[in-house]
C-alpha cells in the first residue's frame with residue numbers, strides 16, 4: 940500500500956489545473972493548495988478509509 944498523498948489535479952472550485960502547493964510546511968498531512976486561476980486556497984485532508992456499505 941502506498942503512503943503517497945492524494946494530489947489534486949484540478950481546482951474543485953473553478954476546474955482549472957493551475958494549482959500549486961501553498962503554505963510553508965509541505966510535509967503536513969493536510970496539504971494546502973492554491974489555485975492560480977481563481978486564487979482560492981484549499982486543503983486536501985486524509986479522512987481515513989471506508990469499507991463498502
Ligand SMILES: [Zn+2]
Nearest residue numbers: 950953974977
Ligand atoms: Zn480555481
